[in-house]
Amino acid sequence: MNRGESERDRLVLSIATEPLDALARDLVSSHGIAAVAGACRGESGSPHVPEAWVERVALAPVDQVLDAGAAARARWITPAHPAWPAALGDLAGVDDHGAAPWGVWVRGEGPLEVDRAVSVVGARSCTTYGAEVAGDLGADLADRGWTVVSGAAFGIDACAHRGALAVAGRTVAVLACGVDVPYPQAHATLLDRIAHEGWIIAEHPPGSVPHRHRFLTRNRLIAALGAGTVVVEAAPRSGSLNTLRWADRLGRSSMAVPGSVLSQQSGGAHRAVREGEAVLVTSADDVAQELDGLGWSDLGATETLTDDSRRLHATLPREGGVTVGELVVLLDASLRQVRAGLALLERRGHARRADGGWIALGPLPG
Amino acid sequence: MSGRVVSVTLDGLTGRAIEVEADIVGGLPRTVIVGLPDVTVNEARDRCKSAVVNSGAPWPDQRITINLAPSTLPKSGSHYDLAIAMAVIAAQKAVPAEALAGTAFVGELALDGRLRAVPGVLPATLAAAEAGCTHVVVPEVNVPEAELVDGIAVTGVRSLRHLVALMTGEEVPDDPPVPPIEPPAAAPWGSADRLSGLDLADVAGHEDVRLAVLVAAVGGHHLSMVGPPGVGKTMLAQRLPGLLPDLGRQDAIEVSAVHSVAGLLAPDVPLLTRPPFLDPHHTASAAAIVGGGSRQVRPGAMSLAHRGVLFLDEAPEFTVNVLEALRQPLESGRIVVARSARTVVYPARFQLVIAANPCPCGQAATLDSACRCTPAMRRRYGERISGPIRDRIDIRRTLTAPSRPELAATVAAGRRTVELAQRVLEARDRQGSRLAGTPWRTNADVPGTELRKAWPLAEEARVLLDRQLHADKLNPRSADRVLRLAWSVADLHGHDLPGGADVRTALSLRSDLPLDAAMRSLVAA
Ligand SMILES: Nc1ncnc2c1ncn2[C@@H]1O[C@H](COP(=O)(O)OP(=O)(O)O)[C@@H](O)[C@H]1O
Ligand SMILES: [Mg+2]
Numbered sequence: 001m002n003r004g005e006s007e008r009d010r011l012v013l014s015i016a017t018e019p020l021d022a023l024a025r026d027l028v029s030s031h032g033i034a035a036v037a038g039a040c041r042g043e044s045g046s047p048h049v050p051e052a053w054v055e056r057v058a059l060a061p062v063d064q065v066l067d068a069g070a071a072a073r074a075r076w077i078t079p080a081h082p083a084w085p086a087a088l089g090d091l092a093g094v095d096d097h098g099a100a101p102w103g104v105w106v107r108g109e110g111p112l113e114v115d116r117a118v119s120v121v122g123a124r125s126c127t128t129y130g131a132e133v134a135g136d137l138g139a140d141l142a143d144r145g146w147t148v149v150s151g152a153a154f155g156i157d158a159c160a161h162r163g164a165l166a167v168a169g170r171t172v173a174v175l176a177c178g179v180d181v182p183y184p185q186a187h188a189t190l191l192d193r194i195a196h197e198g199w200i201i202a203e204h205p206p207g208s209v210p211h212r213h214r215f216l217t218r219n220r221l222i223a224a225l226g227a228g229t230v231v232v233e234a235a236p237r238s239g240s241l242n243t244l245r246w247a248d249r250l251g252r253s254s255m256a257v258p259g260s261v262l263s264q265q266s267g268g269a270h271r272a273v274r275e276g277e278a279v280l281v282t283s284a285d286d287v288a289q290e291l292d293g294l295g296w297s298d299l300g301a302t303e304t305l306t307d308d309s310r311r312l313h314a315t316l317p318r319e320g321g322v323t324v325g326e327l328v329v330l331l332d333a334s335l336r337q338v339r340a341g342l343a344l345l346e347r348r349g350h351a352r353r354a355d356g357g358w359i360a361l362g363p364l365p366g
Numbered sequence: 367m368s369g370r371v372v373s374v375t376l377d378g379l380t381g382r383a384i385e386v387e388a389d390i391v392g393g394l395p396r397t398v399i400v401g402l403p404d405v406t407v408n409e410a411r412d413r414c415k416s417a418v419v420n421s422g423a424p425w426p427d428q429r430i431t432i433n434l435a436p437s438t439l440p441k442s443g444s445h446y447d448l449a450i451a452m453a454v455i456a457a458q459k460a461v462p463a464e465a466l467a468g469t470a471f472v473g474e475l476a477l478d479g480r481l482r483a484v485p486g487v488l489p490a491t492l493a494a495a496e497a498g499c500t501h502v503v504v505p506e507v508n509v510p511e512a513e514l515v516d517g518i519a520v521t522g523v524r525s526l527r528h529l530v531a532l533m534t535g536e537e538v539p540d541d542p543p544v545p546p547i548e549p550p551a552a553a554p555w556g557s558a559d560r561l562s563g564l565d566l567a568d569v570a571g572h573e574d575v576r577l578a579v580l581v582a583a584v585g586g587h588h589l590s591m592v593g594p595p596g597v598g599k600t601m602l603a604q605r606l607p608g609l610l611p612d613l614g615r616q617d618a619i620e621v622s623a624v625h626s627v628a629g630l631l632a633p634d635v636p637l638l639t640r641p642p643f644l645d646p647h648h649t650a651s652a653a654a655i656v657g658g659g660s661r662q663v664r665p666g667a668m669s670l671a672h673r674g675v676l677f678l679d680e681a682p683e684f685t686v687n688v689l690e691a692l693r694q695p696l697e698s699g700r701i702v703v704a705r706s707a708r709t710v711v712y713p714a715r716f717q718l719v720i721a722a723n724p725c726p727c728g729q730a731a732t733l734d735s736a737c738r739c740t741p742a743m744r745r746r747y748g749e750r751i752s753g754p755i756r757d758r759i760d761i762r763r764t765l766t767a768p769s770r771p772e773l774a775a776t777v778a779a780g781r782r783t784v785e786l787a788q789r790v791l792e793a794r795d796r797q798g799s800r801l802a803g804t805p806w807r808t809n810a811d812v813p814g815t816e817l818r819k820a821w822p823l824a825e826e827a828r829v830l831l832d833r834q835l836h837a838d839k840l841n842p843r844s845a846d847r848v849l850r851l852a853w854s855v856a857d858l859h860g861h862d863l864p865g866g867a868d869v870r871t872a873l874s875l876r877s878d879l880p881l882d883a884a885m886r887s888l889v890a891a
Contacts, residue, residue: 125883128574260879
């Protein structure tokens with residue numbers, strides 16, 4: 001793309017830095033990818049980058065990493081690549097410096113198919129009920145032609161993948177380590193199956209091991225790839241709520257499956273519904289309806305601003321941010337309508353998150 | 367002239383040695399039996415006379431009084447024939463008296479003097495040994511079951527001639543072997559063998575019910591499954607016995623004795639070492655299920671399931687009589703069968719598994735169902751199993767159909783029965799050591815008071831239970847049931863004491879709630 005940045009430069013950044021590293025994003029926004037990558041390779045000139053970055057790239061030079069990727073039958077793709085999932089680009093607008101990955105490794109046959117994707121996540125330590133629901137949901141969604149995205153973790157994740165595989169549907173596992181690292185080890189067979197029948201993706205170089213931090217940053221990719229995220233079971237402080245929040249920040253639909261009010265494992269999901277962070281869904285039908293209602297099934301560059309979104313834009317303040325809940329009241333609209341409108345405005349650069357809520361940007365085109 | 371030999375009466379499974387005395391006195395030729403014989407015993411007179419005569423021994427043309435002592439015990443059955451005939455022969459000094467000492471005789475005679483197999487040889491032999499007999503003579507085909515009893519010599523004979531020849535040292539005649547007892551024409555259940563090879567891993571989905579079956583196996587808890595037809599309730603129930611450990615020697619003898627009395631013991635493998643599985647059909651007669659019978663009292667399915675599993679499939683379809691008859695064995699582990707003036711007690715300590723549809727049409731539990739049953743119909747259907755019986759069922763699961771059946775099979779493979787049976791065995795060992803020196807074997811047996819007194823809970827678990835009690839979510843009796851279940855869960859996990867998580871799992875098992883991840887990993891491969 002611009003200033004001669006290449007797929008290799010982005011690869012260098014993915015080797016040198018952790019996702020969402022603020023300094024890296026600062027440097028890139030002021031110097032450009034090529035310059036920062038050059039610095040990481042130890043080339044002289046500005047900018048100055050931390051020694052650790054240079055060391056990491058020295059230890060794992062690009063060619064070596066590409067070879068490792070080839071050995072793992074994985075390919076490195078970046079926004080310039082025709083197969084780049086545009087959905088990941090939406091992450092660029094989330095934080096001040098953007099949260100999009102530099103690129104992703106993809107393991108699997110054929111081009112990644114995530115145009116119609118739903119993320120299904122939930123507790124690792126799920127209950128028998130959660131396992132059953134996730135399996136059914138994975139299968140039923142895959143059957144309707146949706147790609148099921150999840151994280152290959154124990155519990156809900158694995159059940160969702162297996163459900164999709166059971167009906168020969170499409171599924172994508174997003175890992176917090178290298179695409180060739182079988183983590184968790186107990187899911188080595190499952191991961192192999194996903195690589196054969198679906199895709200495994202990760203933003204870390206092949207061979208990378210998972211860290212606590214990487215699970216959290218990985219969640220944003222899961223949230224971004226899906227047109228919506230469904231949480232099946234989540235205890236009040238579950239990591240899957242983090243994915244739900246990313247989905248929300250991306251203007252994606254966030255959904256939660258109810259459980260027993262006596263079950264710990266559904267506490268987080270119930271709270272998300274109660275606080276308006278998620279829409280309650282009970283079946284693949286509900287999910288499909290929720291997503292099709294958002295117009296995701298045929299979302300493209302042609303999407304035009306509706307009267308509703310204009311009204312929404314007019315309601316948004318220029319500063320000080322209003323919450324989705326407040327907008328629902330102000331506009332007397334449904335949660336879904338508000339979210340859909342915000343997502344549309346945000347994608348087109350007419351609204352963004354600020355001060356714990358939403359603000360309007362610029363005038364709307366006539 | 368009088369002769370005296372030993373035989374055995376059976377009252378249920380309890381045998382008592384009795385003396386059969388034949389007294390030959392002058393008078394009109396006539397044979398009378400005294401000592402509380404019933405019709406079946408009185409018929410022995412004519413059989414014995416023909417058999418003795420056809421065996422080449424004389425039947426005195428005098429008055430013969432046969433006394434079955436003690437006279438207070440009621441006598442029933444055809445197995446006294448051999449003893450009666452021997453007493454008459456002994457009274458005529460046709461066999462040496464010392465050959466009769468310490469020997470018990472059991473067997474029915476055919477008119478030509480051949481012996482017929484009889485039911486109950488095992489408990490009869492047990493009673494004979496108990497009474498100090500050193501030797502028992504039984505129909506040849508019953509020898510294997512008699513030989514299960516330690517400390518008593520067993521002789522099998524084919525005919526009365528055969529026996530007399532053995533006792534007098536003459537050449538043994540070449541009589542044809544004794545045919546085995548005809549099994550009852552249409553037993554309302556099949557043999558236990560049909561279950562061998564059934565694997566819990568074959569059941570697709572229903573992870574929570576597979577877990578419920580596993581916990582039930584560990585602690586001997588009763589289990590109920592409710593769900594629409596065709597989701598696998600019968601499949602699951604049939605896979606419980608495979609998880610249960612082999613019967614101990616004592617139990618095996620007890621179980622074999624019940625089957626012996628019912629005439630259901632196979633001559634070649636007389637000792638039943640696997641827990642029995644009885645699944646009577648709901649159309650079977652009350653006598654077949656509960657026990658009883660018009661001529662001979664026989665144990666029913668409830669007793670045949672002693673130390674094993676009684677499975678009532680489509681439970682609400684059984685008659686009220688049968689369902690109500692469950693109360694007694696569930697409370698006491700025995701069943702009293704009353705017949706005219708007599709009552710017979712059979713053991714009936716079984717593990718109950720019931721399966722039921724949610725409503726008369728069976729469709730109530732499915733989404734998008736076409737069920738037209740009214741709420742009242744559904745309630746009445748469920749309440750056919752009365753409160754006191756439902757209350758004793760520790761584990762309750764509702765089964766729903768997977769969104770598509772073939773899916774459940776591929777989503778998660780389950781652990782196999784061989785592997786799980788090993789875990790059950792380990793958990794049973796833990797119970798065995800804890801309960802050593804008590805009359806109980808599994809957690810389900812232990813009375814709540816004893817359980818609370820002898821094995822106090824960990825603090826967290828106790829607080830949790832107390833809170834449920836205080837919130838009126840449990841009554842004290844249900845709390846005991848939860849406690850027993852919590853011990854089984856702890857035994858399954860190898861915990862020394864039930865912790866909070868074990869109690870929570872127990873509550874979920876009893877209240878039909880989802881089971882947690884620690885439980886899931888027990889059955890998920
Ligand atoms: N969960 C299941 N897994 C595998 N097979 C099943 C399952 N449920 C039903 N089946 C098949 O359907 C048949 C009928 O199931 P059954 O156990 O008799 O159901 P139910 O007793 O609930 O009516 C079984 O013999 C089996 O072939
Ligand atoms: Mg059935």
